[in-house]
Amino acid sequence: MSRPSAMASFTAVVVQIPGHGSFTVTGEAVHMIDVFGGTLHCYQGSAGCRKQGLYFSRTEPKKYLECLVTELSGHESGAGLDDGREMAISVSRELAPKLDGAVLHFGNYNKMERFIWLSMPSVPGHPCVCRRSIGAPAGKRSPCLDDSGVGLSDV
Structure with a gap:
């Protein structure tokens, strides 16, 4: 998927998770x-x-927290979108406490264009190499989500 060079005009945003940073x-x-x-x-x-895979979807999971999106300059919702539409970001209740201080990015990683958590300071230990999973190793036969080609998965 090729992206237009105008992408640089999008501004980074801060996402406030209710009760979790x-x-x-x-x-x-x-x-x-x-x-x-x-x-x-x-x-x-x-x-x-x-033990835990990290996923992204365009549909709402069963239990989620709706987040407040603000531009880095402090302006509320609608941040970063050219046509004035509001951007909606939510996180699952299980993931929310792990995201304080994290950085979400989109780029080409392991020959796939996908969302990736560049950093998750609230998660102890080392992330998996492709940054698709967190927690203790699940075992030698556990599949890599990149090998499986999991991108956006609509739950």
């Missing part, structure tokens, strides 16, 4: 959220090389 979304990720309709839901589930 905040994380930053890079301009590249804001652009792709806009391409996918202005909505992104972040959640964790089983699978992956570690």
Whole structure:
């Protein structure tokens, strides 16, 4: 998927998670959220090389927290979208406490264009190499989510 060079015009935003701090979304990720309709839901589930896989969806998971999106300059919702539409980002209740200080990005990683958590300071230990899973290693035969080609999965 090729992206227009105008992508640089998208501004990074800060996402406030009710009761759990905040994380930053890079301009590249804001652009792709806009391409996918202005909505992104972040959640964790089983699978992956570690105990918890990190997933993204355009549909709402069963239990989620709606987040407040603000531009880095402090302006409320609608941040970063050219046509004035509001951007909706939510996180699952299980993932929320792990995202304080995290950075969400979109780029080409392991030959796939996808969302990736560049950093998750609230998660102890080392992330998996492709940054698709967190937690203790799940075992030698556990599938890598990149090998499985999991991108956006509509729950």
